[in-house]
Amino acid sequence: MHNDDFLTDLQSLVIHGDLDAENGADDTALAPAIYPASTYAARNSAEFAAMANQPRHPRYYARYGNPTQERCERLLAKLEGVEAALLCSSGMGAMSASLLALARAGDHIVAQTSHYMGTAKLLTDLLPGLGVEVTQVDQRDTAAFFAATRKNTRLIVVETPSNPTLALTDLAAIAEFARSRGIVTLADNTFASPINQRPRDFGIDLALHSATKYLGGHSDLIAGVVCGDAERVEKIWECAIALGTNVSPFNAFLLLRGLRTLPMRVARQNENALTLARFLETQPAIARVHYPELASHPQRALAKRQMRHGGGVLSIELKGGDGDEQGFHAAQKFVAALKLARHAVSLGGVETLVVHAASMWEASLTPEQMRRAGIAPSLVRIAAGLENAADLQADITQALSGIEDRQGSPE
Numbered sequence: 408m409h410n411d412d413f414l415t416d417l418q419s420l421v422i423h424g425d426l427d428a429e430n431g432a433d434d435t436a437l438a439p440a441i442y443p444a445s446t447y448a449a450r451n452s453a454e455f456a457a458m459a460n461q462p463r464h465p466r467y468y469a470r471y472g473n474p475t476q477e478r479c480e481r482l483l484a485k486l487e488g489v490e491a492a493l494l495c496s497s498g499m500g501a502m503s504a505s506l507l508a509l510a511r512a513g514d515h516i517v518a519q520t521s522h523y524m525g526t527a528k529l530l531t532d533l534l535p536g537l538g539v540e541v542t543q544v545d546q547r548d549t550a551a552f553f554a555a556t557r558k559n560t561r562l563i564v565v566e567t568p569s570n571p572t573l574a575l576t577d578l579a580a581i582a583e584f585a586r587s588r589g590i591v592t593l594a595d596n597t598f599a600s601p602i603n604q605r606p607r608d609f610g611i612d613l614a615l616h617s618a619t620k621y622l623g624g625h626s627d628l629i630a631g632v633v634c635g636d637a638e639r640v641e642k643i644w645e646c647a648i649a650l651g652t653n654v655s656p657f658n659a660f661l662l663l664r665g666l667r668t669l670p671m672r673v674a675r676q677n678e679n680a681l682t683l684a685r686f687l688e689t690q691p692a693i694a695r696v697h698y699p700e701l702a703s704h705p706q707r708a709l710a711k712r713q714m715r716h717g718g719g720v721l722s723i724e725l726k727g728g729d730g731d732e733q734g735f736h737a738a739q740k741f742v743a744a745l746k747l748a749r750h751a752v753s754l755g756g757v758e759t760l761v762v763h764a765a766s767m768w769e770a771s772l773t774p775e776q777m778r779r780a781g782i783a784p785s786l787v788r789i790a791a792g793l794e795n796a797a798d799l800q801a802d803i804t805q806a807l808s809g810i811e812d813r814q815g816s817p818e
């Protein structure tokens with residue numbers, strides 16, 4: 408039988424860490440079974456009562472959980488260094504279930520000005536509509552979190568590094584402050600992945616991921632996970648079964664398969680992102696590079712304290728002329744000229760993806776909101792994949808040469 412004592416590193420853990428003696432999985436099969444069953448039969452009344460009344464029973468009714476999901480959750484909890492994990496139908500499913508489980512009308516939440524778009528929608532629209540007050544503060548300003556806290560503050564929500572400017576939040580400082588006041592903390596850890604950062608190591612209560620990104624890693628599934636103490640995760644699960652945000656058995660299987668290579672994939676993505684960030688900093692067409700592992704990152708000291716590596720995502724601002732409009736067009740032209748990197752939302756997959764932030768959010772953010780979120784008109788997010796770094800560099804070089812030609816030509 409497998410024994411976690413022999414798993415001295417994360418790569419060994421992700422290959423063997425889901426087979427525990429007590430979860431009754433067939434440990435002779437080297438791939439987990441997928442259970443498409445929506446419901447499970449009891450052999451007698453006592454067994455039925457046990458199935459119906461034990462929280463998170465993996466063989467009762469599939470909206471409550473399933474055996475493949477349970478294996479995957481065990482592994483995710485170990486990766487985040489916590490007791491329990493709850494897999495959901497998407498990152499937003501995990502976020503919705505968590506926020507609705509933890510906040511009620513009359514409660515107050517402190518969050519960041521810069522959050523993933525769906526999270527921002529929950530915080531600025533849906534939760535206030537249900538009577539939950541939310542204050543948003545600049546995530547780089549730790550004192551602003553403290554100042555925003557009130558008597559009825561129940562929850563502090565952070566997301567670090569943030570999208571798309573890779574600004575950081577001080578996890579240890581926020582966690583220490585929140586614990587002293589009995590406030591729950593939740594960190595969206597999607598951009599870092601548990602390989603580069605474990606919020607629990609800094610005292611954060613709950614770590615949340617869009618498993619669609621690094622955890623799945625192959626751009627072929629949608630899932631999310633929230634990880635923390637068993638009791639709190641069970642409370643979120645009670646909310647999730649009412650919302651209907653459980654993961655599908657097939658996606659739990661795909662996620663478990665993706666997780667087998669997570670440390671290796673993320674190591675390569677870290678390397679590729681750092682190589683590209685260093686290269687882009689030397690390019691005359693680039694005004695700025697945002698990446699936590701660069702010496703030029705304004706929060707480099709914090710990055711060193713809480714991240715093992717900078718992660719797979721960086722963003723750049725192109726020079727593209729003086730005005731906002733020229734910058735906007737230079738970025739569009741750059742993205743369109745890339746031949747290897749694909750032009751698509753999402754991140755964390757095997758292929759390099761780029762997006763022009765200002766075009767992505769044109770319809771949903773005003774120019775003022777974009778400025779507040781630090782999104783320059785020429786900002787391009789690059790999510791490094793697993794390709795050869797020299798190939799990516801060559802692709803970027805040829806795309807940049809197109810913009811430079813344009814800049815050199817008379818107006």
Ligand SMILES: *Cc1c(COP(=O)(O)O)cnc(C)c1O
Pocket residue numbers: 497498499500523525526566570595597598616617618619620629630631
């Ligand atoms: C993608 C993403 C989400 C939402 O996840 P889905 O799986 O798309 O629902 C939440 N937070 C961050 C940081 C993300 O990148």
